[in-house]
Each structure stands twice: as structure tokens, then as C-alpha cells.
Amino acid sequence: MQEAIRLTTPLKSEDVDKLRIGDRVLLNGIVYTARDAAHKRLIQLIEAGEPLPFDVEGQVIYYVGPSPAKPGQAVGAAGPTTSYRMDAYAPTLIERGLKGMIGKGKRNDAVKDAMQNHKAVYFAAIGGAGALMAKSILSADIIAYPELGPEAIRKLEVKNFPVIVANDAHGGDLYEEGAKAYAR
């Protein structure tokens, strides 16, 4: 298996451009969490012409609703949630400079097109490996919508957070091609 690529956020178009499906990546730096309810609110702000709680330019959003942290822990279990539920919102954020998304499962054509047109990448994290992935999260601070509980937006500091490139900025789709390669 090829060596993992280390990347530090925020990501530039050049960073994204080099990635290909199947690449194993270790992410470092800041990643923001948002899932269903938070995405709905972000899009409402954009539609109303109001500022977002964080600047999405160059950033990576992780689709996760962690379990509560025990005393002394940064975060509880923190694996990805299924991404298709965010498909309705993702293109708008990508158009505004979002460079990466972390989740699990396939994306629709609108998201894939936006990724190609605006140079963004979709990473798959291992669904259900929440205890393991929490090990790569150094800190977690709620920066918006605390009332949403697990769905609040958190700013995570990650170290060597393990992901796989599932959709690259060149139209590659590991979900399609991986399954085709092993189908009998």
C-alpha cells in the first residue's frame, strides 16, 4: 500500500488538484464539524446575505456529531455520518471556497460537479470507527449553535486524522470504481 499523504488545512486548490481517488491522507490543522441542522442554518445565512460563523474559504468540513466527551477528553467518539443528507447544501459552500468534506457514502452529481468546477475534494473516513478517530482529535470547541447539541458547529484541531480520497477534483469516484473493480 502506498504511503499516506500529509496535508495541513486550510487547503489550497493546488493541494486538492494533486489528490486522486484511493489516496490515503493524514489531515492536520483545523477542521469544522457540521451535519444536517447546522448545514440548514449555514445555507439560510447565505441566502439572507449574512456572515457565516466561520469563513469557509480553504476549509474542510467534517460531517460528524460526536458523542459527549468524558472529563479529560477533547471529544467522545467521532466517526463520520452519511454524507448524502448534506448534498443539498454542499455545492453552495463549495462555490464559496470550501475545499474539503469528510464523511461516508456516495455524493450526488451536483456535488461532484461543484467539486470539479471549484477544485474541492471529498474524503471518506471510516464509518463506525468513532473511538479510533477520536484519538486524532486534539481539541474541540463549540463555535456556533450550542443549542443543537451533537449537531453544534465545532472547531476541531486534528493530528494525522486518517481519511481516504473518495471523490477527487477530476471526476474520480472511488465508490463507483472500487465496487466495479471487485464485482464478479
Next chain:
Amino acid sequence: MREIHVGEITKAVKDLAIRSNMELGEDVLKAFEQGLEQEESPTGRDILKHLIENARIAREERIPMCQDTGLAVVFVEIGQEVHLVGGSLREAIEEGVRQGYEEGYLRKSVCHPFTRQNTGDNTPAIIHVDLVPGDRLKLIFAPKGGGSENMSRVTMLTPAVGIQGVKEFVIQRVKEMGPNPCPPTIIGVGIGGTFEVAALLAKKALLRPLGSVNPDAELAPLEKGWLEEINRLGIGPQGLGGRITSLAVHINMMPCHIASLPVAVNIQCHAARHKETEL
């Protein structure tokens, strides 16, 4: 009559809620190990190794194996000779869920269907009660994640389609849902009964230990054959391509109406959690 105080039920439910989310069953771990031997995709092998490591971390460090600690699904088997005292059965279970999810640092994942307002304590629980002979009370706690539950379906087939039609429905379902329910999955199939009973049969099928053979001689070969077919689809661990799409197919069947052929497919992600106890 044997008296059981409902306080004991609360205590037991709390304990089961925490343990089920942190201690993956040995049968599931063994299925991961076997999957690792058969998996051809390097990415798939890597994922299975991570899942084994994840289960170890959860168990040793007492954190949930998955952040989706589920809706609290509780199966209760009450002996006819049992007399419950000290309060209501439902309230005792709900209180156990409340305490378990709070004290175990488990995620509260229950909300209003429209406003999406979180209920804040992971109640209400989903409770299924069966009356059985005897003077014991059995509790099975099976937290169910949203991702895999979303991929489940019930259908009413035309009886003429027979076994072949049921198989096609099940395999088509697995194919369509691809990576979404967190493969490698366990496929619970309920056949017969009524609309709602088919779904319950499918859910109960998920509780059978992995590696066990269906005691129904008619169903055992179907489970084996359908699993082989599913694992030829190529979906693989996490849907990124590979051999091990599912760890098992479990089927429960009962008679149905002469006009009907109800079929339910309940998908279980690899975090196949359930713990039980008897009072």
C-alpha cells in the same frame, strides 16, 4: 407469582446501554477476523484492521465504538409468573435509558420529526414486549444507528414472485444502498406475518449471534447463498470496493395471509451492538 421491583429494570437497562455501546460482541470480532482473511482489496483490509482496533479502544478506554449510540431499542420478555412492583415498566426502562446515556457519555440522538428539536435524554425508547412462560424477565438492549436504519425497507410482494422474488428484493436493496449503511453489514430479513410483523422479524433476526446456523433447514441454505451473492457485488468494507460487503444474512420467517408476501430488510452496520440480561 415472583415479584420484581422495576428499580432493578432501570439499573439493568442503564448497565446494558453503556456496555452495549462499548463492548462489541466476540462473534462480531471473529467475523471481522474471518473477513480479513477473505478480503482481497488492500483498502478493505485496512478498514477491517481499523475496525478491530476501534473495538479494542472502545472496550479498553470505555468510550462508545461509534458516535451514533443509537435509538434505544429494548426487547423485553416477561414471564407470565412475574409481578412487577414499584412503578411502570415503560417508565423504568426510560429512566434506565436516561441514566445510561447521561452517565455513559453516550450521544442523545432522538428528536422531533419536524422541528428536529432533540428530546435531550435519548427517550423515548423503542420497547417491544413479549409475554412468555415462566417467572423470569429478559432484557435485550440493541442500540440502533440512524445510517443503517435509513437504508432498511418493508415491501409487500406478490406471492407469485416466490423465493426468487424475495431474494431479488433483498440483494437489490444491498446493491442500491452501497456504502451508506457502513458495510460490512448484517442483513436482517423478515418474511411473512403482516406489514409491521415482517419488520419486527427482520429486526429480531439481527440479534442472532454471527456464525450461528439458522435452525430452520429451509432458511439455512438461503442465508448462505444470498450472502455469497451479496459478497460478489464488489461493494466491500465502507463501500470502497472489496469482497466483504456483508458479514451475514439472517432470515426469520412465519406464515402470512393467502394474498400477501410481506418482506422486510433491516440493515445492521458493522457496529452490531446488543447485550442482554435476565432478572
